[in-house]
Amino acid sequence: MKTKPITLNWFFKWGIFGGKIVEWILLYVLKAMNNTTYKINHEAIQIHGNGLFSKEEVTVSISKGLKDSGIIFVLNNEKIEANVCNVSNANRNTVLTGSKETVCLVEHFLAACSLLGIDDIEVKTNKNELVFGDGSALHWYEAFRKSDLMSPPSQNKYNLKEPLFIKSGNKEITAIPSTEFKVSYYMDWDHPALGKLWASWEQGEGEVAQLRLLRARTFGTKEENDFFGMSEKLLTLTENGFNKELYEPLEPVYHKILDIIGDLRLCGINPLEINMHVMGFKSGHSLNVEMAKELAKVVK
Numbered sequence: 001m002k003t004k005p006i007t008l009n010w011f012f013k014w015g016i017f018g019g020k021i022v023e024w025i026l027l028y029v030l031k032a033m034n035n036t037t038y039k040i041n042h043e044a045i046q047i048h049g050n051g052l053f054s055k056e057e058v059t060v061s062i063s064k065g066l067k068d069s070g071i072i073f074v075l076n077n078e079k080i081e082a083n084v085c086n087v088s089n090a091n092r093n094t095v096l097t098g099s100k101e102t103v104c105l106v107e108h109f110l111a112a113c114s115l116l117g118i119d120d121i122e123v124k125t126n127k128n129e130l131v132f133g134d135g136s137a138l139h140w141y142e143a144f145r146k147s148d149l150m151s152p153p154s155q156n157k158y159n160l161k162e163p164l165f166i167k168s169g170n171k172e173i174t175a176i177p178s179t180e181f182k183v184s185y186y187m188d189w190d191h192p193a194l195g196k197l198w199a200s201w202e203q204g205e206g207e208v209a210q211l212r213l214l215r216a217r218t219f220g221t222k223e224e225n226d227f228f229g230m231s232e233k234l235l236t237l238t239e240n241g242f243n244k245e246l247y248e249p250l251e252p253v254y255h256k257i258l259d260i261i262g263d264l265r266l267c268g269i270n271p272l273e274i275n276m277h278v279m280g281f282k283s284g285h286s287l288n289v290e291m292a293k294e295l296a297k298v299v300k
């Protein structure tokens with residue numbers, strides 16, 4: 001009798017075995033990741049890896065900031081706060097601009113900070129972007145988990161009192177009052193590998209569920225990923241499927257949920273501190289940022 005190979009999904013299915021299995025999953029996944037290197041001395045992290053836009057190596061140094069300073073990106077000595085008032089573009093990724101400098105692709109980093117309870121940090125980069133990794137947030141998790149920057153979830157809670165609703169064409173994003181933070185997403189792509197998909201994630205589901213979001217990779221069409229010379233390295237749609245095996249069928253939807261959590265951090269606080277159920281219907285960065293603007297008014 002042949003032994004069935006143990007897959008990542010098997011680990012997730014039986015994730016109740018706890019931390020050790022999570023560790024194995026990480027080792028397995030990180031082996032397949034890009035050449036990302038880390039220097040970590042508990043209070044500071046330096047991470048070095050591939051950029052998407054510059055097509056060059058990017059070095060990001062993260063250190064503790066002042067209390068209540070929030071998340072501050074630093075490029076060429078200019079400080080740019082992770083806040084909706086600094087968003088200059090949210091078409092395909094989320095871009096922050098200060099008086100001179102611009103930092104692209106902040107959403108996966110901000111999602112990792114929200115999920116792991118990281119705040120009040122300075123994030124220095126030497127390029128107009130952050131380390132891209134495999135298009136997920138797993139490399140940020142790997143860096144943070146070895147540092148002392150991670151903290152338990154904040155006990156501060158805001159209650160959303162009224163529903164918020166934003167619509168543009170056939171895309172929508174809604175936030176309704178809830179007893180805890182939750183995100184759901186509905187995807188509808190005219191492609192045999194995707195189609196109509198729905199997934200939800202809620203705070204308190206544990207570390208395995210958290211990793212399901214952190215490891216979920218971005219995906220693009222071949223034309224999009226060819227533009228960056230990355231169609232082989234990244235998750236790319238082919239005629240009937242993807243160029244690489246998905247970790248699980250809902251991975252693309254979990255990535256959309258990761259994007260929402262990252263973009264909503266721009267409201268000024270960790271969105272996980274707001275008791276609300278956010279529901280995205282085919283929405284992307286631009287609607288996420290509009291929702292962050294509305295939330296910024298609520299938590300002010």
Ligand SMILES: [Zn+2]
Pocket residue numbers: 107108218255259
């Ligand atoms: Zn993304």
